Amino acid sequence: MRAAVLREYNADLSIEDVPMPECPADGVVLKVLACGVCRSDWHGWSGEHPRVKPGQIQGHEYCGEVVEAGPDSQWQVGDKLVAPFILACGTCPQCREGQQHTCFDQRLPGFIEPGAFAEYVAVPRDFNLARLPEGMSPTLAAGLGCRVTTAWHALTGRAALQGGEWLAVHGTGGIGLSAAILGRALGAHVVVVDVVQEKLDHALSLGMDAAVNAAEEDAAAKIREITGGGAHVSVEALGIPQTVNASIRCLRPLGRHVQVGMPVGHHAVQEVDMNAVYMANLALYGTRGMPSHRYPSLLGLITRGKVDMSPLIAREIPLSQAGAELAAFNGPTPPGVAVITDFTR
Ligand SMILES: [Zn+2]
Numbered sequence: 001m002r003a004a005v006l007r008e009y010n011a012d013l014s015i016e017d018v019p020m021p022e023c024p025a026d027g028v029v030l031k032v033l034a035c036g037v038c039r040s041d042w043h044g045w046s047g048e049h050p051r052v053k054p055g056q057i058q059g060h061e062y063c064g065e066v067v068e069a070g071p072d073s074q075w076q077v078g079d080k081l082v083a084p085f086i087l088a089c090g091t092c093p094q095c096r097e098g099q100q101h102t103c104f105d106q107r108l109p110g111f112i113e114p115g116a117f118a119e120y121v122a123v124p125r126d127f128n129l130a131r132l133p134e135g136m137s138p139t140l141a142a143g144l145g146c147r148v149t150t151a152w153h154a155l156t157g158r159a160a161l162q163g164g165e166w167l168a169v170h171g172t173g174g175i176g177l178s179a180a181i182l183g184r185a186l187g188a189h190v191v192v193v194d195v196v197q198e199k200l201d202h203a204l205s206l207g208m209d210a211a212v213n214a215a216e217e218d219a220a221a222k223i224r225e226i227t228g229g230g231a232h233v234s235v236e237a238l239g240i241p242q243t244v245n246a247s248i249r250c251l252r253p254l255g256r257h258v259q260v261g262m263p264v265g266h267h268a269v270q271e272v273d274m275n276a277v278y279m280a281n282l283a284l285y286g287t288r289g290m291p292s293h294r295y296p297s298l299l300g301l302i303t304r305g306k307v308d309m310s311p312l313i314a315r316e317i318p319l320s321q322a323g324a325e326l327a328a329f330n331g332p333t334p335p336g337v338a339v340i341t342d343f344t345r
Pocket residue numbers: 088089090091092093094095096100102103104105
């Protein structure tokens with residue numbers, strides 16, 4: 001099968017003919033229908049992700065069709081499925097508490113085992129997977145493996161965002177834009193922050209209440225002004241020191257900061273304004289992924305037409321363009337995300 005393989009950090013992915021994956025007893029082999037290109041992939045590609053090594057087939061935001069099912073699989077050939085990027089064990093204390101995204105024994109296709117930048121991907125522990133809803137395109141569903149689910153859990157599972165509250169979103173890449181769209185669907189007032197005016201204009205065109213260009217003004221001060229004292233909830237969706245501290249400082253007293261961006265690599269966030277946390281009685285939440293039992297809450301919202309996630313998708317690309325999309329994360333990016341939908345070239 002064709003796969004895009006990471007051979008050298010910061011170089012184009014190598015398109016290679018590799019062996020078909022073997023089907024796990026408790027899982028499936030999926031023919032990949034769509035796979036998103038995410039900033040977490042970029043962290044791996046640039047050598048900043050602690051666990052991604054050369055030889056890796058990346059890609060963790062996928063939707064696929066079952067072509068082979070193991071003897072203990074829950075699914076059948078022909079089923080179309082979406083997978084959370086964290087495959088939980090189901091039996092550890094965290095899983096038993098229903099917090100599968102914090103499982104002590106995680107399987108991570110695309111990071112430490114072969115992922116979906118390929119025609120086929122093996123997925124063990126397939127009780128983690130969810131059926132693709134009727135009528136939802138695989139391209140749209142690809143984001144349900146990582147960005148959209150993570151944003152949904154950040155807002156509803158961690159910060160408990162309420163309708164009528166102010167939500168600030170720092171960084172409007174894939175996950176930030178997802179959080180903004182979902183926050184608006186939950187009835188919050190949304191202010192977005194970025195340094196790329198085109199992305200701010202795009203967010204405003206989707207109905208966001210306000211936008212702040214952090215290249216031009218003090219984002220935290222501007223948000224406190226716009227919101228009449230600060231945001232109730234602030235999502236940091238990039239993972240660099242400036243946005244982390246702007247997110248904390250833009251909150252009103254008793255506000256909730258949610259760390260969604262991955263603060264690793266040479267931008268690793270070492271200094272957090274703890275005096276702001278102390279003075280304003282803030283709560284800090286980390287979040288990563290979503291327990292798979294929460295899929296129905298999110299899929300229902302989308303399939304009933306309560307929220308339209310399609311503005312998230314900017315480009316459908318062939319597999320051979322995945323490397324170029326990763327390289328594009330080195331600089332400011334245009335609005336929306338790229339999804340691989342053609343695995344033949
Ligand atoms: Zn577990």
